[in-house]
Amino acid sequence: xxxxxxxxxxxxxxxxxxxxxxxxxxxxxxxxxxxxxxxxxxxxxxxxxxxxxxxxxxxxxxxxxxxxxxxxxxxxxxxxxxxxxxxxxxxxxxxxxxxxxxxxxxxxxxxxxxxxxxxxxxxxxxxxxxxxxxxxxxxxxxxxxxxxxxxxxxxxxxxxxxxxxxxxxxxxxxxxxxxxxxxxxxxxxxxxxxxxxxxxxxxxxxxxxxxxxxxxxxxxxxxxxxxxxxxxxxxxxxxxxxxxxxxxxxxxxxxxxxxxxxxxxxxxxxxxxxxxxxxxxxxxxxxxxxxxxxxxxxxxxxxxxxxxxxxxxxxxxxxxxxxxxxxxxxxxxxxxxxxxxxxxxxxxxxxx
Amino acid sequence: xxxxxxxxxxxxxxxxxxxxxxxxxxxxxxxxxxxxxxxxxxxxxxxxxxxxxxxxxxxxxxxxxxxxxxxxxxxxxxxxxxxxxxxxxxxxxxxxxxxxxxxxxxxxxxxxxxxxxxxxxxxxxxxxxxxxxxxxxxxxxxxxxxxxxxxxxxxxxxxxxxxxxxxxxxxxxxxxxxxxxxxxxxxxxxxxxxxxxxxxxxxxxxxxxxxxxxxxxxxxxxxxxxxxxxxxxxxxxxxxxxxxxxxxxxxxxxxxxxxxxxxxxxxxxxxxxxxxxxxxxxxxxxxxxxxxxxxxxxxxxxxxxxxxxxxxxxxxxxxxxxxxxxxxxxxxxxxxxxxxxxxxxxxxxxxxxxxxxxxxxxxxxxxxxxxxxxxxxxxxxxxxxxxxxxxxxxxxxxxxxxxxxxxxxxxxxxxxxxxxxxxxxxxxxxxxxxxxxxxxxxxxxxxxxxxxxxxxxxxxxxxxxxxxxxxxxxxxxxxxxxxxxxxxxxxxxxxxxxxxxxxxxxxxxxxxxxxxxxxxxxxxxxxxxxxxxxxxxxxxxxxxxxxxxxxxxxxxxx
Numbered sequence: 001x002x003x004x005x006x007x008x009x010x011x012x013x014x015x016x017x018x019x020x021x022x023x024x025x026x027x028x029x030x031x032x033x034x035x036x037x038x039x040x041x042x043x044x045x046x047x048x049x050x051x052x053x054x055x056x057x058x059x060x061x062x063x064x065x066x067x068x069x070x071x072x073x074x075x076x077x078x079x080x081x082x083x084x085x086x087x088x089x090x091x092x093x094x095x096x097x098x099x100x101x102x103x104x105x106x107x108x109x110x111x112x113x114x115x116x117x118x119x120x121x122x123x124x125x126x127x128x129x130x131x132x133x134x135x136x137x138x139x140x141x142x143x144x145x146x147x148x149x150x151x152x153x154x155x156x157x158x159x160x161x162x163x164x165x166x167x168x169x170x171x172x173x174x175x176x177x178x179x180x181x182x183x184x185x186x187x188x189x190x191x192x193x194x195x196x197x198x199x200x201x202x203x204x205x206x207x208x209x210x211x212x213x214x215x216x217x218x219x220x221x222x223x224x225x226x227x228x229x230x231x232x233x234x235x236x237x238x239x240x241x242x243x244x245x246x247x248x249x250x251x252x253x254x255x256x257x258x259x260x261x262x263x264x265x266x267x268x269x270x271x272x273x274x275x276x277x278x279x280x281x282x283x284x285x286x287x288x289x290x291x292x293x294x295x296x297x298x299x300x301x302x303x304x305x306x307x308x309x310x311x312x313x314x315x316x317x318x319x320x321x322x323x324x325x326x327x328x329x330x331x332x333x334x335x336x337x338x339x340x341x342x343x344x345x346x347x348x349x350x351x352x
Numbered sequence: 353x354x355x356x357x358x359x360x361x362x363x364x365x366x367x368x369x370x371x372x373x374x375x376x377x378x379x380x381x382x383x384x385x386x387x388x389x390x391x392x393x394x395x396x397x398x399x400x401x402x403x404x405x406x407x408x409x410x411x412x413x414x415x416x417x418x419x420x421x422x423x424x425x426x427x428x429x430x431x432x433x434x435x436x437x438x439x440x441x442x443x444x445x446x447x448x449x450x451x452x453x454x455x456x457x458x459x460x461x462x463x464x465x466x467x468x469x470x471x472x473x474x475x476x477x478x479x480x481x482x483x484x485x486x487x488x489x490x491x492x493x494x495x496x497x498x499x500x501x502x503x504x505x506x507x508x509x510x511x512x513x514x515x516x517x518x519x520x521x522x523x524x525x526x527x528x529x530x531x532x533x534x535x536x537x538x539x540x541x542x543x544x545x546x547x548x549x550x551x552x553x554x555x556x557x558x559x560x561x562x563x564x565x566x567x568x569x570x571x572x573x574x575x576x577x578x579x580x581x582x583x584x585x586x587x588x589x590x591x592x593x594x595x596x597x598x599x600x601x602x603x604x605x606x607x608x609x610x611x612x613x614x615x616x617x618x619x620x621x622x623x624x625x626x627x628x629x630x631x632x633x634x635x636x637x638x639x640x641x642x643x644x645x646x647x648x649x650x651x652x653x654x655x656x657x658x659x660x661x662x663x664x665x666x667x668x669x670x671x672x673x674x675x676x677x678x679x680x681x682x683x684x685x686x687x688x689x690x691x692x693x694x695x696x697x698x699x700x701x702x703x704x705x706x707x708x709x710x711x712x713x714x715x716x717x718x719x720x721x722x723x724x725x726x727x728x729x730x731x732x733x734x735x736x737x738x739x740x741x742x743x744x745x746x747x748x749x750x751x752x753x754x755x756x757x758x759x760x761x762x763x764x765x766x767x768x769x770x771x772x773x774x775x776x777x778x779x780x781x782x783x784x785x786x787x788x789x790x791x792x793x794x795x796x797x798x799x800x801x802x803x804x805x806x807x808x809x810x811x812x813x814x815x816x817x818x819x820x821x822x823x824x825x826x827x828x829x830x831x832x833x834x835x836x837x838x839x840x841x842x843x844x845x846x847x848x849x850x851x852x853x854x855x856x857x858x859x860x861x862x863x864x865x866x867x868x869x870x871x872x873x874x875x876x877x878x879x880x881x882x883x884x885x886x887x888x889x890x891x892x893x894x895x896x897x898x899x900x901x902x903x904x905x906x907x908x909x910x
Contacts, residue, residue, distance in 0.1 A: 046880070048883060048896040048897055049897060050896070050897045050899070073897055100887075182864075190876065190879040191879050191880055192873060192879075192880070195864065196863075196864050197864050197869070198866075204869070205869045205870065208869070208870060209870075212870075213732055216732075
């Protein structure tokens, strides 16, 4: 291909990407959550680090017994994360400037627009109207894109199972919610550090608590806007960074981060072949026409030359023929004259 | 080109080396310098920058180092090396500097300081920087920074000075005039106004104002002159060095001496006699007469009977309440509607602002933060009844029990009013005891939700007794807890005080009721009540996570 052609194709491809515009995730500008969806508010100033929530989760979900029993409180010093047998863990933090430790429960935050559900191309993870993000093991292919996508690093995988591994994460006790029961951890907490209710009511309760006890809480409800909002909210008296929660996530929901790139795919797949193919075809046709013209010219020239040559040859031949005839005539004439002369000579002789 | 690859490789390696060097250098940089040491005697000589642009950074001067060096001959340092002493009055500024221009002042400093250093260097003694070593004194970021404790001249130290035989004033029997003075403008002199002594800070503020010297200068002049005189006469004296008053070690020593002094007093610290009342009535105006005049039809708040004597015992200095003057609060500063002189702080704010440390309510709130009190008073559910004004603003009653209004009070002499205040405070119910023991259940068994755990036996009487212990030693608590059932109100909240309060379960039931979003369910109500109070009172046992210490676990079969 010629360089100019290549460059022009590139330019066309690039310009066509501007045609698309920003695709919006799910077609909405900002998803506020399903109305009346449930959530949980965690108040770290109430949590005493007793791990009853972990024990209850383990029981309600029929998870295997852990190596270290739930009444061992020293394990919280090591900052654990959720794994294949623990949907939730409580970690102990020693924030600077405070004498007393602060405890934080970690589990799936049930985002309003989950990154995991967005990354899953088989729809194994789904956001339900109850607020829970649930997992369907039967369609999961085990690619673990959800684990990579989650900004909170929550989904865990059953690597130890060879034939039917599953992604393990908190389900907000969806089966229990559907029956009208409380999630296991919420029911077990003796201090009601976990408050259950509709997400809107929880936000109101959190704001009331913050207002009622000035100086006790930070004026920031974690999960109100983080990653577009989550159904699991946190209020705390210590900086979130100091209790292991990321503050650098921003408020853009995860699907929106990739939606513009993804929206380009149909265009790339649909538009580019047509457009670029057409351009290529036009270029090729032009080349072909030029080729043909050239060929024609060449053959014309050849034909003309040939015809000329033929004509010349014919002329030469005719001329040669003519000369030959003339020569023959002359020779004949000459011969005749000779003959005549001879004849006359003979005749003379004879006369004599 | 053949060398192309070689050059490229060399550049790449060079880049890596540079980056590596930066990384290694980064770690080293942080740990190399020791952090600057804070000392009380560090003075930055930077007064000259007010009048000129400095050519070099101000000098960081360590005063105690120099006094120690000068004292090396066995004698205490001679202050006149740098300071002027005129008529026994010691000037804390460098001598001959006052009023001089930049160039001259610089000369004086250099001559004095470097001159002395040079002399000592000639005698082979350890000394400071010499001529030419400019940046050894003029350091941009000094290693040592100034950290001074407050001078801490409070009531015990003051009493020691009052009592001291070494301090005398002319031929008077009281030595107040030795320090306490007032300025007479007409005479341009200082004189002692007997009976009108006040805190130095009422006139001498942190920075110099008009012709009034700043407090540090005034205090050093006053204190050090006297201390120096006593030291030179080999008498017992206060500290002369910076660290003697302003370092932690120095302050500890002073506290020790204070303690020793207190132990010599059989009846405790005597009251400062400044003509203050023992008990008095505080009116919502300067006095009863004014209150009557302003209020007209008895619209002013009732007066407060105030025990000035009791409050003197808890305050370290008069300034804790009398922060700008010893006059009455309402006299010209904190009037009902506020004045410019009082920064427009109204009387109500001055008396009641909870966040202030000076207001009545604010100071009481500070006391309530102690662990013995915080269990109930920091309880977010229902804070003890503080909204009732009656607690302090009592209606004064006449001898026949009739209500007295402002006009009646305005006509009474001051002594009568003070007597009324004393009587009112005397007759105030004091909450030294609560209900009789037989009326307080010894144990309460909570068996309402015994599923995983056995019923909890709650040592009710023990807890009430513990709370009473914390109350009865505090004057404030016994005065404020006006009834014998006030102590019950924090746990038995949101219900009228009674001997038979309602069960917790009558209000707390299933959790997460949207009608009462802030009200916990029964299980959380119990746990929050007990655990949070333990946390506020800083009790380590029973630990919140030690479930079986309050209710043992049920065995599997039960």
